[in-house]
Every structure is written in C-alpha cells, then in structure tokens.
Amino acid sequence: MYNFDKKVERAGTASVKFDLREEIFGNPDVLPMWVADMDFETPECIRKAVMERATHPVYGYSIMTDGYFEAFKGWLKRRHNREIQKEWIVFSPGIVTAINAAVLSFTEPDDSVVVQPPVYFPFFDSVKNNGRKLLYNQLIYSGNTYKIDFDDLEQKAKEAKLMLLSSPHNPVSRCWNLDELKRIGEICLENDVIILSDEIHADLVLPGYKHIPLTSVLPELEEITITCMAPSKTFNVAGLFTSQIIIKNEVLREKFKKTMDTFHLIHGNIFGMIASEAGYTHGDAWLDALMQYIKENFELVDRFFKNELPVFTLVKPEATFLAWIDYTKTGLSQKEIEKKLIESAQLGLNPGRIFGPGGSGFMRMNLGTPRSNVLEALHRLKKVF
Numbered sequence: 521m522y523n524f525d526k527k528v529e530r531a532g533t534a535s536v537k538f539d540l541r542e543e544i545f546g547n548p549d550v551l552p553m554w555v556a557d558m559d560f561e562t563p564e565c566i567r568k569a570v571m572e573r574a575t576h577p578v579y580g581y582s583i584m585t586d587g588y589f590e591a592f593k594g595w596l597k598r599r600h601n602r603e604i605q606k607e608w609i610v611f612s613p614g615i616v617t618a619i620n621a622a623v624l625s626f627t628e629p630d631d632s633v634v635v636q637p638p639v640y641f642p643f644f645d646s647v648k649n650n651g652r653k654l655l656y657n658q659l660i661y662s663g664n665t666y667k668i669d670f671d672d673l674e675q676k677a678k679e680a681k682l683m684l685l686s687s688p689h690n691p692v693s694r695c696w697n698l699d700e701l702k703r704i705g706e707i708c709l710e711n712d713v714i715i716l717s718d719e720i721h722a723d724l725v726l727p728g729y730k731h732i733p734l735t736s737v738l739p740e741l742e743e744i745t746i747t748c749m750a751p752s753k754t755f756n757v758a759g760l761f762t763s764q765i766i767i768k769n770e771v772l773r774e775k776f777k778k779t780m781d782t783f784h785l786i787h788g789n790i791f792g793m794i795a796s797e798a799g800y801t802h803g804d805a806w807l808d809a810l811m812q813y814i815k816e817n818f819e820l821v822d823r824f825f826k827n828e829l830p831v832f833t834l835v836k837p838e839a840t841f842l843a844w845i846d847y848t849k850t851g852l853s854q855k856e857i858e859k860k861l862i863e864s865a866q867l868g869l870n871p872g873r874i875f876g877p878g879g880s881g882f883m884r885m886n887l888g889t890p891r892s893n894v895l896e897a898l899h900r901l902k903k904v905f
C-alpha cells in the first residue's frame with residue numbers, strides 16, 4: 521500500500537542532506553545518510569492537503585485553526601494516551617528554537633542546565649550560546665545499550681535549573697521506560713529542576729516499544745515540564761517548520777510565550793499547519809507501515825554486521841530511524857574512520873564526536889531511506905573495512 525522502496529531524486533531540491541554534501545564532506549558524491557530527515561515521500565494525505573491549499577492564489581498571514589488544534593489533540597490521545605487542552609499548545613517553528621527559548625525563559629546567565637550525552641548536539645549550543653553552564657549526565661554504555669547514571673543525575677540536579685531530555689533519545693535510540701522516566705521525574709521534582717522533554721521522536725518507536733510521555737508518569741510532572749513535539753520527523757515534513765510545544769503550567773507558559781514573542785515567533789506558516797492537521801488526522805496507517813519498514817532496515821544492518829562485518833556493532837535500536845554504530849573494534853581513531861568513510865566508502869554519516877562526551881567510537885547512520893540504499897551502504901562498508 522505504501523512504497524518505501526521507491527527512490528525519490530532529492531539532489532537539486534535545495535535539500536540540506538543532498539545539496540550540502542560538498543560543503544560538509546568535501547565530496548559531492550557521498551551517499552548521504554546523515555541529517556535526520558527521511559528520503560521517503562511525505563504521506564499522500566499531507567501532499568494532497570498542501571497542494572489543495574496551494575491552488576488558492578493568496579498566501580497571506582495565517583492563523584492556527586481549531587481543526588489544527590483538534591487534530592493534534594486527537595493524535596496525542598490516540599497514539600500516546602495523553603489528554604491536553606488547546607491553551608497549553610504554543611507554536612514554535614522548530615524544536616531547536618523552542619529549546620533556546622526555554623533556556624532563555626527558565627534560566628539566568630551562568631545557571632546550569634543538565635544534558636545526557638551523547639545527545640543531539642544543538643542541546644549543547646542552546647546552553648553555551650546563551651551563556652549558561654553545561655552539566656553532563658553522561659549515559660552509560662553497557663551491554664550494547666545505554667542506561668542513565670542516576671547517582672550522577674542526583675548530584676547534577678542539585679545544581680541545575682533545567683534539564684534537557686531527549687525522549688526517545690537521539691542518537692542512542694533508547695525509548696525510555698516507565699521506571700527510568702519516573703526516576704528522572706522524581707529527581708527533578710525533588711530539586712526544583714524544570715524539564716524540557718524533547719519528544720520529537722515520540723512517534724518513531726519500533727514495533728514492540730511504547731513511547732511514554734514524561735508528564736504521564738507522575739501527575740506533578742505536568743507542572744514542571746515543557747514537552748516538544750512536531751510532525752517534522754514523523755511525516756518527513758521538517759522543511760515546513762511547524763512544532764507544538766506543550767506547557768500546562770501557566771506561569772511557565774507565559775514566560776515562554778514572552779520569549780517567543782520577543783522574536784515575534786508567534787505565527788505559524790500556512791503549509792506547516794495544513795500538513796500537521798492532515799498528518800495528525802489521516803497519517804496513522806502510513807506511520808505504522810513506516811515503522812515496520814524502519815525496523816526491517818535496522819534488522820538488515822544488524823544481521824549484516826553480525827554475519828559479514830563484525831568489526832561494527834549496531835547499538836540496540838528501540839526508536840528513531842537513526843542507527844548508532846560502535847566501530848571501536850576497527851581500532852581506528854575518529855579521524856581515520858571519517859577519512860575512510862568519506863573518501864573510500866563514499867558515505868556521508870554523522871561522526872559520533874559531534875554528540876559530545878561518549879560519542880567518539882561511534883557513528884550515526886540514517887536508515888530513513890529505501891532498503892536498496894541501506895544495502896549499498898553496507899556493501900561499501902564491507903569493501904573498505
């Protein structure tokens with residue numbers, strides 16, 4: 521019913537992933553498996569809705585409609601069993617914008633913000649660029665998966681004002697479980713730490729796993745949590761820059777809105793809103809099929825490494841379409857492996873070092889792509905390593 525095997529030509533479409541290859545890798549021909557958008561067609565329900573609106577010849581200032589809010593609320597209830605009110609939803613173009621706004625709204629210069637590396641690197645910039653202090657609660661790599669160092673988090677939480685949580689976690693692919701989320705919540709509640717729960721990958725959990733919204737694990741958490749969600753990853757519409765930030769606590773919400781208003785980041789864009797509404801209303805079956813396909817991509821990589829290329833290990837995947845790969849058995853340094861990947865294998869991956877402490881020794885490979893590309897990448901790896 522959905523053809524995820526179909527190859528779509530993206531080069532020359534002003535695509536970051538394809539059209540910045542020369543700039544990023546110094547090689548315009550690498551097979552690009554880096555930045556986190558997918559190579560699949562956006563679901564038809566979204567394309568139809570956007571095209572229909574595009575036929576209207578005026579693209580003036582727009583408002584967020586009730587239909588948009590209802591669609592998002594319905595999706596949250598249906599997919600994540602979370603009930604919210606329309607008033608709690610604040611617009612942000614992107615999640616990184618919202619993270620920066622949260623840092624500005626809920627901390628003062630020199631305050632500390634705790635993050636859990638290796639983690640999505642703009643987390644670091646949002647803290648450093650705004651003159652706040654980074655506290656690392658580094659994840660523990662053990663038995664081919666990651667766990668949280670709670671003793672360390674307890675210490676860091678004493679000093680921190682804000683925690684940036686990636687849930688599910690990019691890049692280590694963890695879908696945090698109930699016990700873990702509860703423990704995080706308890707520690708932050710005990711220490712008056714506000715939590716920004718970046719749940720942009722919430723919809724992208726592999727079959728057999730379940731995303732748990734942070735706010736659902738303890739009722740008090742609703743008062744101290746800023747949840748970031750978006751259709752960008754879910755439906756491959758990152759270029760439309762439309763995100764939903766959920767803040768129940770009115771004091772926190774007003775602070776956040778004031779920061780956003782300072783930069784006049786209060787208007788959505790018409791196509792982002794239309795796309796969100798269509799996806800959140802009609803996108804369930806497409807998403808379920810997508811995650812089955814992604815799961816099979818992960819299985820293919822895992823099998824290939826085990827059978828044909830044991831110097832690489834796939835870290836156990838639970839969520840996202842991003843494979844986190846341990847290459848330490850190659851004995852190569854990060855520099856050496858980057859050179860080999862780009863020059864010999866002609867592959868454009870994200871080097872693990874950019875994800876901060878604990879990132880070296882790993883690389884991130886984007887599996888949101890037709891299986892033929894995954895196979896091609898694996899064969900290139902085998903040839904070189």
Ligand SMILES: Cc1ncc(COP(=O)(O)O)c(C=O)c1O
Nearest residue numbers: 556614615616617640686690720
């Ligand atoms: C955890 C996480 N947060 C945020 C983003 C990006 O969000 P946006 O493009 O909406 O700023 C990404 C993209 O990869 C991500 O992985």
